[in-house]
Amino acid sequence: MVSSITSYFDAASRRPLDPVILEQPVPLADVPTPALVVVRTTMERNLARMVEHLAPSGTGLRPHAKMHKTPVVARRQLELGAIGICCAKVSEAEVMRAAGIEHILITSPVASLDKMARVVSLAACSEDVRIVVDDAACARALGDAARSAGIRLKVLVDLDPRMGRTGVALGQPALELVRVVAGCDGLEFTGLQQYAGQIMHLEDAAERRRRAEEVAAAGLQTRDLILADGHDVDVFTGGGTGTFDVDCDEPGITDIQAGSYVFMDEEYAAIGQGNQPRFEYFEPALFVLVTAISRPRSGTITVDGGYKSFASDSVAPVARDLSGVRYHFAGDEHGVLQLLEGAPQIALGDRIRMVTPHCDPTINLHDWMVPVEADGMVHELWPVSARGCSW
């Protein structure tokens, strides 16, 4: 029995937040499948590569934790110099805060009083919790909630780079919203967010660069309008893995919100990058390990991972170490590998590493990440603590 639905939806309680250390390390071959496997050395290489790439320009990194939902990974990003993390939802932020993370930007606006109250409580017990706003009435309500709680809540105005998801229109509408925020006692205007998700996966790298430059220029023009009106704009945050190498060259962008670069996925690997046909600057560090369990007909083999193990919103999972093999979803719990010309023999019981199609929603299907060390051993498990936290 619980006293209220709010306490039941208290995301931070009842969730493991720290790694579980195994008394006896086990070989990856002994981990039950389907398993969400992280190749630790590759993850570390991706983390370091992003830090090195951003260093010359001085652009900050505020990685998006919606991708991994895992405090262990977030803490590692902060250790390596991230200025804070992003969370997509209030509940995700509550979990990260419970795990000891202080600098959090919630990148989606809220529009109901219950969520506003939660944001305010979170900010009241944290050094630096911020949220975006994109509507004047919601901003005023949030300001009232913060004022009643005796705090000044830091907010960013979310700009819509013509993506049509969240954000206020560029130019005058954005300026008017900034004026509303500046006029609310309970709010402190600290900057702007602009995320152009519609261009992140454009296949043609040159076209992606051109569009990202256009988006940045339009957003920074709005920033200039706001500066000219007498407001400080300390933060201009946005961008993702698909445009990381463009955004860091834009002097006005203070930090980028890349998420997927840590693990990568097939959706990203399949687009061009620089002058390469595939995006391999960051390497796949995340796999779903599956086992071959049946061979109902020749030329195919059935594995134990389907819709409940892989996101199915984009491309299909890809076998990392085998050529001539094509994965097809075959239901909730199963996938069928079609064995094409040149495919190797696969015996029942064999384990196959599949590159995830889209990392964010794939991770959200699993309770644990299984980090494997260079020697093939698993020493600990990482809880996907904010799994399912989409409220």
Ligand SMILES: Cc1ncc(COP(=O)(O)O)c(C=O)c1O
């Ligand atoms: C607001 C926002 N910022 C940053 C990101 C990170 O994008 P990516 O995983 O492509 O790096 C996302 C992803 O959807 C997002 O919604």
